[in-house]
Amino acid sequence: MEEQEKIDMAIINENGHYIGPLGNVRFYTLNGKNVVATKGGPDANDIKKKPSYAYTRAHNREFGIVSKVASSIYNSHQATRPFRYPYAYQELRKYLFRMLSFDVVNPHGERSLLFSKADQHFKFMQITAKNYAEMVRIPIEVSKHEAEEISLSIKPTAINSHITFPTKYDQMVMDIYLQGVKDIVYQESLKKYNFHHYQSVLPLTPIGSFEFFKHLNTDDMVCTSKVSSGYHYMVFAVATFTAKSKPNLSPIHTAACIQVIPSEQE
Numbered sequence: 519m520e521e522q523e524k525i526d527m528a529i530i531n532e533n534g535h536y537i538g539p540l541g542n543v544r545f546y547t548l549n550g551k552n553v554v555a556t557k558g559g560p561d562a563n564d565i566k567k568k569p570s571y572a573y574t575r576a577h578n579r580e581f582g583i584v585s586k587v588a589s590s591i592y593n594s595h596q597a598t599r600p601f602r603y604p605y606a607y608q609e610l611r612k613y614l615f616r617m618l619s620f621d622v623v624n625p626h627g628e629r630s631l632l633f634s635k636a637d638q639h640f641k642f643m644q645i646t647a648k649n650y651a652e653m654v655r656i657p658i659e660v661s662k663h664e665a666e667e668i669s670l671s672i673k674p675t676a677i678n679s680h681i682t683f684p685t686k687y688d689q690m691v692m693d694i695y696l697q698g699v700k701d702i703v704y705q706e707s708l709k710k711y712n713f714h715h716y717q718s719v720l721p722l723t724p725i726g727s728f729e730f731f732k733h734l735n736t737d738d739m740v741c742t743s744k745v746s747s748g749y750h751y752m753v754f755a756v757a758t759f760t761a762k763s764k765p766n767l768s769p770i771h772t773a774a775c776i777q778v779i780p781s782e783q784e
Contacts, residue, residue, distance in 0.1 A: 580627060584618070586715075603644070620632045633780075639778065644774055650773060654681055656672055660753075667743070670740070674738065677730055684770055687761045688761060696723050697721070698745065700717070700750070
């Protein structure tokens with residue numbers, strides 16, 4: 519039996535650049551620049567060991583940890599899977615890469631993902647094609663009663679000022695979810711990040727649902743949830759618009775991460 523021909527495949531990184539082999543050329547990063555060279559140039563061992571490829575190795579470490587964390591968060595979002603848009607994963611990964619800049623202590627290649635410093639960083643990271651911030655502007659207040667419990671509340675709200683109802687739609691349900699995450703730190707002694715799939719990222723958990731009607735202002739609304747010590751909590755809001763008088767109209771969804779609640783320990 520003839521041996522199958524090996525297929526080369528380059529990937530596109532978060533900046534839109536090719537990395538890897540494609541045809542008779544190879545794409546890679548060298549000293550901060552994007553390089554394309556014919557095959558026969560540096561091999562994997564060169565990139566792994568030679569001092570001239572130190573920047574490439576550093577970039578690959580950060581690229582790898584960001585991709586792992588993004589995949590862990592993204593794959594746990596079963597509740598949003600039916601309506602999230604195709605670029606939700608790329609959007610999440612982009613925000614995580616930007617978060618590396620919060621670490622001003624460690625060098626490139628060893629920077630941490632500091633969710634503890636990202637309280638407003640993800641506002642409003644889109645999950646759906648419909649822009650959440652353009653349709654829903656309801657302020658949500660966070661209060662901590664104790665180390666392992668938090669409350670999210672909505673004060674009396676002028677609905678028409680804080681919600682843009684699509685034409686023919688007159689009802690909106692806002693579902694609130696929490697997701698616990700830990701800071702991801704590079705461990706110099708082990709030469710790797712302290713990421714553990716099921717320990718560093720907790721499942722996405724629903725904690726409350728609020729109902730709103732067009733032209734009808736609200737009373738106080740509160741939802742309370744237990745949280746685990748040592749975790750920071752990403753807050754996700756999913757707004758679903760329906761037409762009470764026209765039940766045949768399909769629901770319209772918009773969703774985003776609206777903030778991060780740092781651990782009480784910070």
